[in-house]
Amino acid sequence: MSETERARAAIVTDVAGAVEVRDYDLPRPGPGEFLLAVELCGMCGTDAHIYRGRLASVHFPALLGHEIVGRLAALGEGVTADHAGRPVRVGDRVGVFPALSCGRCYECTVRGRPGSCPDRRPSYGFASPADRPPYLTGGFATHLYASNAGTVFYRTDLAPEVAVLQEPLSVALHGVERAGVRIGSTVVVQGTGAIGLMAVVAARTAGAARIVAVGGPAARLALAAALGADEVVDLDRVPDPATRRTAVFDALGGGADAVIGTAGSPESFAEALGLVADGGVLAELGNFTDRGSIPFNPYADLLKRDITIAGVYGAGPDMQRRYHTALTVLGRGGLPLDQLVSHRMPLSRAREALEALGGGYSLDGSDVVKLAIDPTA
Ligand SMILES: [Zn+2]
Numbered sequence: 028m029s030e031t032e033r034a035r036a037a038i039v040t041d042v043a044g045a046v047e048v049r050d051y052d053l054p055r056p057g058p059g060e061f062l063l064a065v066e067l068c069g070m071c072g073t074d075a076h077i078y079r080g081r082l083a084s085v086h087f088p089a090l091l092g093h094e095i096v097g098r099l100a101a102l103g104e105g106v107t108a109d110h111a112g113r114p115v116r117v118g119d120r121v122g123v124f125p126a127l128s129c130g131r132c133y134e135c136t137v138r139g140r141p142g143s144c145p146d147r148r149p150s151y152g153f154a155s156p157a158d159r160p161p162y163l164t165g166g167f168a169t170h171l172y173a174s175n176a177g178t179v180f181y182r183t184d185l186a187p188e189v190a191v192l193q194e195p196l197s198v199a200l201h202g203v204e205r206a207g208v209r210i211g212s213t214v215v216v217q218g219t220g221a222i223g224l225m226a227v228v229a230a231r232t233a234g235a236a237r238i239v240a241v242g243g244p245a246a247r248l249a250l251a252a253a254l255g256a257d258e259v260v261d262l263d264r265v266p267d268p269a270t271r272r273t274a275v276f277d278a279l280g281g282g283a284d285a286v287i288g289t290a291g292s293p294e295s296f297a298e299a300l301g302l303v304a305d306g307g308v309l310a311e312l313g314n315f316t317d318r319g320s321i322p323f324n325p326y327a328d329l330l331k332r333d334i335t336i337a338g339v340y341g342a343g344p345d346m347q348r349r350y351h352t353a354l355t356v357l358g359r360g361g362l363p364l365d366q367l368v369s370h371r372m373p374l375s376r377a378r379e380a381l382e383a384l385g386g387g388y389s390l391d392g393s394d395v396v397k398l399a400i401d402p403t404a
């Protein structure tokens with residue numbers, strides 16, 4: 028990095044407010060710290076929720092972005108290897124694990140739930156406010172200052188638009204694990220956004236024999252098929268839930284061993300329940316925020332059918348393992364994973380991207396699958 032180079036970051040000034048691109052000095056990383064030149068940072072539903080002020084722990088102005096891929100720009104003393112022990116040098120591409128826990132306490136070591144660590148510090152992309160040091164602690168910026176010594180990162184040779192899928196895939200892996208998908212399982216993936224598409228990949232990797240993806244629009248369904256779905260059911264062409272259920276049952280010869288719900292409304296949860304075979308599992312990922320309630324009959328909907336309902340909150344409190352696994356799965360190749368990021372947006376358009384994610388899911392005349400901020404654009 029040159030002496031005169033400066034960093035730029037897209038700062039959300041207030042709840043659903045203006046996003047300003049601000050300038051910063053490049054920090055010199057201390058022992059155990061590093062500086063990353065961000066290549067791409069995925070934008071996900073959580074960013075849209077924070078932007079709308081729905082996460083009380085984040086204060087404004089805020090620098091968001093936690094799906095961070097970039098090249099090491101400067102290494103503090105002692106940073107010589109990634110978390111898997113592979114040597115690193117300036118210029119290497121890495122994916123950064125955003126969450127920061129102590130790694131020593133009862134929750135971290137015994138319960139294996141570092142997400143519940145009492146010494147947990149705000150994750151990158153969640154630290155706030157952004158107008159106080161250490162600055163540059165989120166991915167919607169030209170540089171990330173990994174100011175917490177011991178930040179977990181992994182070297183990767185994957186293209187940035189593939190490596191940036193680490194988080195959505197780790198969420199999908201959580202869902203597929205909780206759904207108990209195994210060799211020969213029949214699976215319904217409900218919803219074909221980024222998480223749903225990654226769930227298709229995860230279910231295929233786990234050994235599913237037959238996968239039906241229910242969603243839309245057509246471009247996403249084509250991608251679902253290319254990623255491993257055997258059949259797709261288009262919401263636009265089959266708008267009636269009862270007819271959709273018949274289509275799914277026809278495709279699978281009955282209900283599914285596992286349903287991965289990523290659609291995200293109470294009504295879609297009820298529909299997903301009806302797609303589970305007796306004895307099967309519904310893993311619900313989609314209702315990530317409170318969107319209301321539905322009628323539920325414990326006898327008819329649950330006991331009599333001997334089914335299991337698993338609540339799957341993001342990549343889980345033990346997400347670190349899944350982050351690493353996700354990178355390994357993404358590295359297998361052979362799939363059009365580079366087509367998931369549908370829109371690469373410059374810092375100056377971060378607000379438009381946040382608005383699109385929270386609303387119409389359409390930008391520049393095309394449907395959004397996955398948005399990412401490209402600070403080099
Ligand atoms: Zn995310």
Ligand SMILES: [Zn+2]
Pocket residue numbers: 128129130131132133134135141144145146147
């Ligand atoms: Zn801990």
